[in-house]
Amino acid sequence: MADDHPVSPAQKRLWTLDRLHPGSPVYVVPLIYRVDGDLNVPVLERSLSEVVRRHNVLRTVFRVRSRAPRQVVLPPEPVRIPVVDVAGHLDPQAEAERLAVAEARRPFDLNAHPMIRPLLVRLAPDRHQLFLTLHHIACDGWSLHILESELSTCYRSWLAGKEPELPPMAEQYTDFTEWQAARLESPTLHRASEYWRKRLADAPASATIPADHPRPAVQSFDGSHVRFDIEPSVAERVGLLARACGATPFAVLLAAFATLIRARSGAAEAVIGTPVTYRQRESHHRMIGMFVNTVVQRLAVPETATFRELVHRARDESRSAMTHQALPFEMLVEELNPVRDPAFNPVFQLMLSYQEGELAGLALPGCKVGMVHGDTSTAKVDLSLSVTRAGGRYRGRLEYSSDLFDPATAHCIEEQFRTLLASATSDPLRSIGSLLPPD
Structure with missing residues (x-):
């Protein structure tokens, strides 16, 4: 059997x-x-x-x-x-x-x-x-x-x-899947469901940035990526600002990414998907498996706010999202029941992920082992920014839909993100408006 x-x-x-x-x-x-x-x-x-x-x-x-x-x-x-x-x-x-x-x-x-x-x-x-x-x-x-x-x-x-x-x-x-299935009717999940319904009730169906090409009728998932490093001095300032705001480095990066979205789209708020690990029990930490859930960060980006204030907003938004992460994203989509369009991902089209520590690689006695970057040439959403902190340095990867964006635009976006992050962390009391490019 x-x-x-x-x-x-x-x-x-x-x-x-x-x-x-x-x-x-x-x-x-x-x-x-x-x-x-x-x-x-x-x-x-x-x-x-x-x-x-x-x-x-x-x-x-x-x-x-x-x-x-x-x-x-x-x-x-x-x-x-x-x-x-x-x-x-x-x-x-x-x-x-x-x-x-x-x-x-x-x-x-x-x-x-x-x-x-x-x-x-x-x-x-x-x-x-x-x-x-x-x-x-x-x-x-x-x-x-x-x-x-x-x-x-x-x-x-x-x-x-x-x-x-x-x-x-x-x-x-x-x-784990048996345990999770049993929890899908728990009061915790019902509270999380109510939170997300209210938080995303009037969110725009499509919150992205202007592309180089018209969106295809059906998402192909064809994509490419750009890798980049963040200057060590900027990485240090990210950590200092996070500590000063009682936040994590992720909150600083979220504020910077939201500012970038405002700069490129003109939208007064950003809707960003974020993967989180849902390993709730000690035994889960020792298992190989698919434990990722996706939460949605909805962040207002007023031009009059300082970048430091935006980091505080990002910190609070992130904490609320994590508190209510029990609801699987798939169930959230069912409950929100947005208009389904095969052209784009439901609820969000932009993603930000952050992790501490890179893969260590294999330790095989008698061998020198190094990692080579593998590439599927795909993109899950319009634009996805991943930042990894390792050894005091930040490494970035910008994955983009090649149906929508040209390589030159992707390079421009990652350069703009690095420039914006450097400027914002060097003077966090600058207003968001002063960080945006002139019209």
Whole structure:
């Protein structure tokens, strides 16, 4: 008898999108590691097999039962890592890069294939690239840290002839979905529902910024991105201003992003989606799985307010959103029942995400391991700004719909954000109006 469980609301949304856009790689998560040294492939396979055994979400498929998706957990089996040898190619590195693009763009069959797909590309006897490709329906950013840590622990231990010391799995992701399903009728959720209905009752259906091209009738999810660094001195000022306002760095970044939206759109308020992790119990922190929820930040941006005052507004808005994060975004959309338009994402079209700490990478004894950025060439919404703080530095990634924006415009937007953030944090008592470009 198959191990059959309910899906989380977030999983149901991704499953539905996969049905509406079959073959789209928009929710593929590509991890690519450059491995130089004496890589023991059998030990790597054994290590990955153990991680997949420990976390049943990685060997889950999605089947329709009574016209609804269900999680079906497959029994654990040894994981085999296909090896593609490109050493004989005229340009092995170029061939590896071609394979990386193809692998990141290759969709998952949610009905048949487990949610992790390994591939090893051999450029030379002591040079490899390891692809670990996952689907977002089975993981989030936190999960990737767990995956790296456990894979490294197993490899290191078995390479030394020892058993890995990993804590037993008291619960699985399927236990979380059962727990969450039971909470969907709780008073906490009803209070959250009431809060969001009032907060977003008269929000505009489309709150975005002017684009270079007309919006297609159907969202294609084709996209690209720009990576950038924020100057260390500006990053330091972000932290200082956050502490002075009793806020987090996210609130400062939210205020700056909202100001940027006002500068480019002229709108007096910004409506921004923000991903948050919904790991409510201690056991959730040790699981791989899709724990992300999305909350909506609705922030007025008056020209007469100072930037410091806007940071206070952003702090309060963020706290309220987090307090009421129990309502899954998917249920919020059902309750708001906005006009559905296949041309754009419901409720918000702009996103901001912030996280502390980058992926550490894999620690494989005898090998030097580095990360290579994978790219699915997709965009989930019109524009999405991600900022990661690591080692006292802020790194940014601006993902944009290539149907709407030209690359030159994306570069202009990220430059404007960096300039605005530098100006606002150097003098937080400046008015928002003085930070906006002249008409």
